[in-house]
Amino acid sequence: MIFLNEIRAVLTPKVIVFKEMKKEDEGIYTFIFEPVKPLEWCAGKHAMFFITHKKIDKAMRLFSISSCPSENKIALTTKIGENPSDYKKALLELKPEMKMKLRGPMGPFVLQQARTNCFIAGGIGITPFRSMMKEVDISKQKFNGIIKLFYINSRDSFLYGEELKEMDNEKTSTEFFTDNQVMRNRIKQMTSQNDNTVFFVAGTQQITTSIKQLLIELGVNKKNIKTDTFIGY
Numbered sequence: 001m002i003f004l005n006e007i008r009a010v011l012t013p014k015v016i017v018f019k020e021m022k023k024e025d026e027g028i029y030t031f032i033f034e035p036v037k038p039l040e041w042c043a044g045k046h047a048m049f050f051i052t053h054k055k056i057d058k059a060m061r062l063f064s065i066s067s068c069p070s071e072n073k074i075a076l077t078t079k080i081g082e083n084p085s086d087y088k089k090a091l092l093e094l095k096p097e098m099k100m101k102l103r104g105p106m107g108p109f110v111l112q113q114a115r116t117n118c119f120i121a122g123g124i125g126i127t128p129f130r131s132m133m134k135e136v137d138i139s140k141q142k143f144n145g146i147i148k149l150f151y152i153n154s155r156d157s158f159l160y161g162e163e164l165k166e167m168d169n170e171k172t173s174t175e176f177f178t179d180n181q182v183m184r185n186r187i188k189q190m191t192s193q194n195d196n197t198v199f200f201v202a203g204t205q206q207i208t209t210s211i212k213q214l215l216i217e218l219g220v221n222k223k224n225i226k227t228d229t230f231i232g233y
């Protein structure tokens with residue numbers, strides 16, 4: 001049923017209106033939109049975002065929605081370097097009230113009740129997890145599971161770092177890593193403690209492939225591993 005709803009969501013384009021851009025850090029920006037018609041989705045999903053204010057080649061990119069449904073806005077957060085693609089140049093040109101189109105939301109990330117949800121984020125791969133954790137935090141939804149976020153960035157600069165720390169409580173915790181081996185050891189510890197854990201991995205292809213392989217080697221059933229690979233990095 002969820003799958004059919006997502007196919008329907010992809011087939012139906014939605015207009016979103018640009019409201020504002022926020023610089024999160026050097027080279028990292030959040031673009032905030034409001035949907036013209038109410039949009040229902042659950043935290044952790046990604047969507048296809050289409051540039052419509054000018055003609056460019058490859059006018060679509062996939063982005064995880066970094067906001068959560070209870071924030072009542074659609075946000076995407078992305079890296080924009082010194083030599084941006086035409087798509088990202090077009091994002092930077094957006095002015096308030098300009099429109100884009102969205103197809104979706106969709107994707108395999110759904111928070112699991114009554115289980116340990118272990119989120120593993122590499123760099124910008126934090127975006128779907130920020131959405132899921134913020135939703136639990138704001139909506140005070142009846143969440144009877146556990147969230148453990150392992151967040152790695154070798155540059156020791158963590159997008160949403162402060163916000164994530166503030167969300168720490170008895171059910172939700174974040175551990176920050178700058179060293180891959182240290183994080184891998186922590187993941188090993190995690191798999192030996194509890195077999196009721198579902199693992200969610202997001203980031204570059206290199207990260208999702210290597211962590212998935214590690215989890216499989218550690219005996220985690222494939223059905224308990226969900227990945228969002230940020231193709232394009």
Ligand SMILES: Cc1cc2nc3c(=O)[nH]c(=O)nc-3n(C[C@H](O)[C@H](O)[C@H](O)COP(=O)(O)OP(=O)(O)OC[C@H]3O[C@@H](n4cnc5c(N)ncnc54)[C@H](O)[C@@H]3O)c2cc1C
Binds near residue numbers: 088
């Ligand atoms: C499910 C999902 C969620 C994502 N969420 C985010 C997010 O939250 N934030 C974020 O910043 N980015 C996210 N991305 C990545 C995003 O879609 C862009 O690819 C990325 O931001 C780079 O865009 P760009 O315009 O800078 O570079 P691009 O112009 O897209 O190109 C960068 C390089 O990647 C190559 N490339 C592009 N697309 C593909 C492809 N499909 N297969 C193989 N190679 C390709 C290009 O040839 C080029 O060499 C996500 C991707 C996916 C699939």
